[in-house]
Amino acid sequence: MNILKKIQPLVGLATLIALAIGLWYVYQAPADFQQGGAVRILYIHVPSAKIALLSYLFLTAASILYLWKRYEGADILAEAAASVGAAFTVITLASGSIWGKPMWGTWWAWDARLTSMLVLLILYKGLMVLRHSLDDPVKGARATAILAIIGAVDLPIIHYSVVWWRTLHQPPSLATGENTAVHITGPLLPPLLILSVAFILLGLYMVTVKARQIEARRHLDALEAARMHHDE
Amino acid sequence: MFKAIYRIAWKDVAGDLRRRATLSSMLFFAISVLVVFQAAFEPDRKEALRLLPGLLWATTLFTTLVGLGRVFQAEEEDGAFEGLLLASVPRGVIFFGKWLGNLLLTLLVEFLILPLTMVLFNVDAWAHIPAILAILALGTLGLTGLGTLLAAMTRGARSRETLLALLLLPLTAPLLISGVQAVAAILATDGQVAPWLKLLVIFDVVYLAMTPWAFGWLVEE
Numbered sequence: 001m002n003i004l005k006k007i008q009p010l011v012g013l014a015t016l017i018a019l020a021i022g023l024w025y026v027y028q029a030p031a032d033f034q035q036g037g038a039v040r041i042l043y044i045h046v047p048s049a050k051i052a053l054l055s056y057l058f059l060t061a062a063s064i065l066y067l068w069k070r071y072e073g074a075d076i077l078a079e080a081a082a083s084v085g086a087a088f089t090v091i092t093l094a095s096g097s098i099w100g101k102p103m104w105g106t107w108w109a110w111d112a113r114l115t116s117m118l119v120l121l122i123l124y125k126g127l128m129v130l131r132h133s134l135d136d137p138v139k140g141a142r143a144t145a146i147l148a149i150i151g152a153v154d155l156p157i158i159h160y161s162v163v164w165w166r167t168l169h170q171p172p173s174l175a176t177g178e179n180t181a182v183h184i185t186g187p188l189l190p191p192l193l194i195l196s197v198a199f200i201l202l203g204l205y206m207v208t209v210k211a212r213q214i215e216a217r218r219h220l221d222a223l224e225a226a227r228m229h230h231d232e
Numbered sequence: 233m234f235k236a237i238y239r240i241a242w243k244d245v246a247g248d249l250r251r252r253a254t255l256s257s258m259l260f261f262a263i264s265v266l267v268v269f270q271a272a273f274e275p276d277r278k279e280a281l282r283l284l285p286g287l288l289w290a291t292t293l294f295t296t297l298v299g300l301g302r303v304f305q306a307e308e309e310d311g312a313f314e315g316l317l318l319a320s321v322p323r324g325v326i327f328f329g330k331w332l333g334n335l336l337l338t339l340l341v342e343f344l345i346l347p348l349t350m351v352l353f354n355v356d357a358w359a360h361i362p363a364i365l366a367i368l369a370l371g372t373l374g375l376t377g378l379g380t381l382l383a384a385m386t387r388g389a390r391s392r393e394t395l396l397a398l399l400l401l402p403l404t405a406p407l408l409i410s411g412v413q414a415v416a417a418i419l420a421t422d423g424q425v426a427p428w429l430k431l432l433v434i435f436d437v438v439y440l441a442m443t444p445w446a447f448g449w450l451v452e453e
Contacts, residue, residue: 122401123402164431
């Protein structure tokens, strides 16, 4: 995948510039009149959550492509997206918790978004473990791709079942409905948009780095297998 | 086609009924889980009634894992799995056969667990037994469908039982939520059962439609 080698420095540079501008805006943005300076964690939390979900979308697309056309490149990208997605899911959960403690008075609440994110993390972990616990790499790749697609179908069901659970079972403990959603406007908006773009670029950059690393790893494994074969 | 499904399922069920290997380990595993819950929560009668839906579903879910670990045990040796795949029926039919065998065993265990739970936890809900069994059975359709696919996926994997639990438990979150809420609604008598049954049916339909195809891709050479 020569293309990755070519685009990697460009994506890296774009990421740095976008991050620098975005963080400058965050520094300049006024503190919230209710939340004070703690509101700034939003600029990490929201873009991370976007990348955590976008990675899964990317991973699903790559998995479908792999099952359909059997491109090894698609499988490498899927493997890279799983670890990048897992990393951003952890960041989302951690930053959400840190933000939740001063704002809601609790580290954790079983609302739809938190629950879905936690399940997403376990799913990423499952994808990573499944791939490496099968001895035949082709079988591992295929099983992982199928699991990714099943997860993609299951995630919306999980999300809506938790929404349903919370609305029918007891009133939502947090304001998650559209009517009560907090609207982010004015000076808070530009840094959020710029940082979202920066995080998308960062996610892409991490995927390219990880994909090249996986490709090299597989190449080494193939060489090792060939050497063993030769020795016999 | 239905004959092939039935034959594959019956081969597994009859074999197990004779050896009682899977059935008895599932049953005794379920009893141990119930003992653990009793020791951990020590519920009085009122609490036990409130905990019953969760107890039933958690026990069912853990017990299913024991059965799923053995779904492909009969095909483990001498290339028997490849032999099964050579059968001149679509792959989906083979999948449904394996699924049906696992489903029958799981249902049998559930039917035994339910009265046992009520006795052990001193819960008086005998009048609701048919309704609760129906809900358990409804959820088990999709649960064993997904489980059988994951069992096929982890065939020959290292530490597969752990892997199976790691993969199955998060994906069954909707099932657990709707199953527990449906049983709780029945016990509360004024609860809404319909929305939860709808969710269970969605779960079943999605998984039973997807898994035979996925199985076909999985075993494709």
